[in-house]
Amino acid sequence: xxxxxxxxxxxxxxxxxxxxxxxxxxxxxxxxxxxxxxxxxxxxxxxxxxxxxxxxxxxxxxxxxxxxxxxxxxxxxxxxxxxxxxxxxxxxxxxxxxxxxxxxxxxxxxxxxxxxxxxxxxxxxxxxxxxxxxxxxxxxxxxxxxxxxxxxxxxxxxxxxxxxxxxxxxxxxxxxxxxxxxxxxxxxxxxxxxxxxxxxxxxxxxxxxxxxxxxxxxxxxxxxxxxxxxxxxxxxxxxxxxxxxxxxxxxxxxxxxxxxxxxxxxxxxxxxxxxxxx
Amino acid sequence: xxxxxxxxxxxxxxxxxxxxxxxxxxxxxxxxxxxxxxxxxxxxxxxxxxxxxxxxxxxxxxxxxxxxxxxxxxxxxxxxxxxxxxxxxxxxxxxxxxxxxxxxxxxxxxxxxxxxxxxxxxxxxxxxxxxxxxxxxxxxxxxxxxxxxxxxxxxxxxxxxxxxxxxxxxxxxxxxxxxxxxxxxxxxxxxxxxxxxxxxxxxxxxxxxxxxxxxxxxxxxxxxxxxxxxxxxxxxxxxxxxxxxxxxxxxxxxxxxxxxxxxxxxxxxxxxxxxxxxx
Numbered sequence: 263x264x265x266x267x268x269x270x271x272x273x274x275x276x277x278x279x280x281x282x283x284x285x286x287x288x289x290x291x292x293x294x295x296x297x298x299x300x301x302x303x304x305x306x307x308x309x310x311x312x313x314x315x316x317x318x319x320x321x322x323x324x325x326x327x328x329x330x331x332x333x334x335x336x337x338x339x340x341x342x343x344x345x346x347x348x349x350x351x352x353x354x355x356x357x358x359x360x361x362x363x364x365x366x367x368x369x370x371x372x373x374x375x376x377x378x379x380x381x382x383x384x385x386x387x388x389x390x391x392x393x394x395x396x397x398x399x400x401x402x403x404x405x406x407x408x409x410x411x412x413x414x415x416x417x418x419x420x421x422x423x424x425x426x427x428x429x430x431x432x433x434x435x436x437x438x439x440x441x442x443x444x445x446x447x448x449x450x451x452x453x454x455x456x457x458x459x460x461x462x463x464x465x466x467x468x469x470x471x472x473x474x475x476x477x478x479x480x481x482x483x484x485x486x487x488x489x490x491x492x493x494x495x496x497x498x499x500x501x502x503x504x505x506x507x508x509x510x511x512x513x514x515x516x517x518x519x520x521x522x523x524x525x526x527x528x529x530x531x532x533x534x535x536x537x538x539x540x
Numbered sequence: 541x542x543x544x545x546x547x548x549x550x551x552x553x554x555x556x557x558x559x560x561x562x563x564x565x566x567x568x569x570x571x572x573x574x575x576x577x578x579x580x581x582x583x584x585x586x587x588x589x590x591x592x593x594x595x596x597x598x599x600x601x602x603x604x605x606x607x608x609x610x611x612x613x614x615x616x617x618x619x620x621x622x623x624x625x626x627x628x629x630x631x632x633x634x635x636x637x638x639x640x641x642x643x644x645x646x647x648x649x650x651x652x653x654x655x656x657x658x659x660x661x662x663x664x665x666x667x668x669x670x671x672x673x674x675x676x677x678x679x680x681x682x683x684x685x686x687x688x689x690x691x692x693x694x695x696x697x698x699x700x701x702x703x704x705x706x707x708x709x710x711x712x713x714x715x716x717x718x719x720x721x722x723x724x725x726x727x728x729x730x731x732x733x734x735x736x737x738x739x740x741x742x743x744x745x746x747x748x749x750x751x752x753x754x755x756x757x758x759x760x761x762x763x764x765x766x767x768x769x770x771x772x773x774x775x776x777x778x779x780x781x782x783x784x785x786x787x788x789x790x791x792x793x794x795x796x797x798x799x800x801x802x803x804x805x806x807x808x809x810x811x812x813x814x815x816x817x818x819x
Binding site: 273274275276278279280282283284286287290291292294295297298301340343344346347348351353355357359360361362363364365366367368369370371372373374376377378380381387388411412415444469470472473474475476480492493494496497500503505508509512515516519520522523524527531 | 551554555558559561562563565566569570571572573574576577580619622623625626627630632636638640641642643644645646648649650651655656657659660664665666690691694713714717723726748752753754755758759772775776779784787788791795797798799801802803806
């Protein structure tokens with residue numbers, strides 16, 4: 263395929279389409295984001311440092327990071343399992359199950375937020391059983407984790423599923439013939455093959471969860487120091503017309519997301535290269 | 541013999557256990573929230589359900605949502621086709637970097653997407669005094685909502701098209717050129733028919749996201765009832781006023797759109813599979 267591309271006779275429109283792409287990308291995405299960093303840099307260093315190390319801000323960073331991490335981890339485990347079931351087994355309703363995996367991509371986050379809050383509130387469908395046991399879900403970090411699990415659900419499934427589909431079953435058969443049991447086959451043959459895809463899905467779900475706002479803001483209760491996520495804190499600063507503070511908090515978070523995005527991409531180029539070499 | 545029967549039983553037990561866990565997880569996280577939306581919307585009967593839409597603020601929210609999508613989706617669709625053409629059909633240095641840059645809106649919190657436009661066009665923003673002097677309003681008005689929506693829906697069409705166009709290669713286009721077609725003829729008779737299903741799905745995803753965007757729009761809208769409220773923002777207001785039935789009735793509109801999106805995705809996958817198998 264690479265060969266086909268590199269030996270092409272020139273098709274028309276490269277200069278025009280490339281120019282348009284770069285200009286539009288710069289106007290809509292790059293320049294506005296540059297302005298964010300510019301605004302953050304108008305603060306003096308001590309001001310910047312005081313803003314991003316404020317007790318309330320640090321508590322919020324911590325909460326956002328660990329709830330996002332655990333939600334992505336839940337998705338790593340169950341997403342891989344769902345991908346496995348969808349690829350390897352046949353059962354009634356499989357196509358429907360496959361289709362609804364993408365719902366969190368298509369459903370507006372605010373709607374997911376109010377629906378989950380209604381279900382997990384102390385008088386909700388599921389929340390009331392937990393309330394009876396003395397466990398509060400909505401308006402606690404547990405609720406935030408549930409919302410983040412919802413919005414991250416498709417990432418791991420959709421990363422692992424195609425890799426599992428392409429996995430040649432001959433290796434598993436060979437291993438079985440040589441006397442490997444199903445646990446050995448899974449950990450020695452299947453797991454190494456799908457591991458890069460699992461990590462990509464995990465990182466995508468994690469990155470998405472870090473910035474999530476709509477689904478969390480209803481279920482979290484938004485108590486400072488306890489259940490206040492970073493995007494909400496940015497909005498709070500904006501509402502106080504503290505533009506510099508909002509930009510500073512956002513810049514730190516954006517930097518973190520970019521590093522994550524960069525790592526995912528490097529990982530993907532590497533695995534793509536490896537596959538091409540084979 | 542007996543051992544074999546036991547093993548077969550064990551294997552099928554494991555299979556059904558895994559299927560059970562997978563479906564249970566999907567049921568808990570996907571199906572129950574879906575049911576909750578419709579059950580809450582219809583809780584007080586069908587008449588009150590429809591009454592929720594017969595309200596000036598609700599209608600203006602629906603209208604603004606449609607206007608926003610009608611502006612931002614075509615802009616991003618044109619960009620998506622043009623950018624995918626450059627990226628999928630040509631080789632150049634820095635292609636991976638360009639694709640990564642296009643992906644940025646996926647990694648940026650919607651709240652930050654809104655924030656950058658406030659920093660640019662807000663009253664204390666970079667162009668704030670210029671806009672005020674010329675009596676122009678972008679933030680807390682419709683243009684800001686459109687801009688924020690364009691930002692968050694930026695990658696949807698192009699990301700659907702790139703893998704599809706890369707897979708199709710350039711042979712058919714080159715054949716068309718050799719046969720004397722000009723650029724536009726080649727595009728409309730060869731490229732566009734080849735990508736139509738992927739394009740359709742990308743556009744539908746873009747529409748669903750444009751109409752459902754909450755975080756970014758929430759930051760730039762200013763929440764002026766009847767003026768700068770989209771459907772998701774109106775849902776939030778109703779919900780915070782404890783008017784749950786009306787909030788979920790409005791929410792059910794976008795939920796139906798989400799379900800249509802999923803149905804269409806299955807259709808597109810089925811169609812493209814047929815194309816690959818048949819072609």
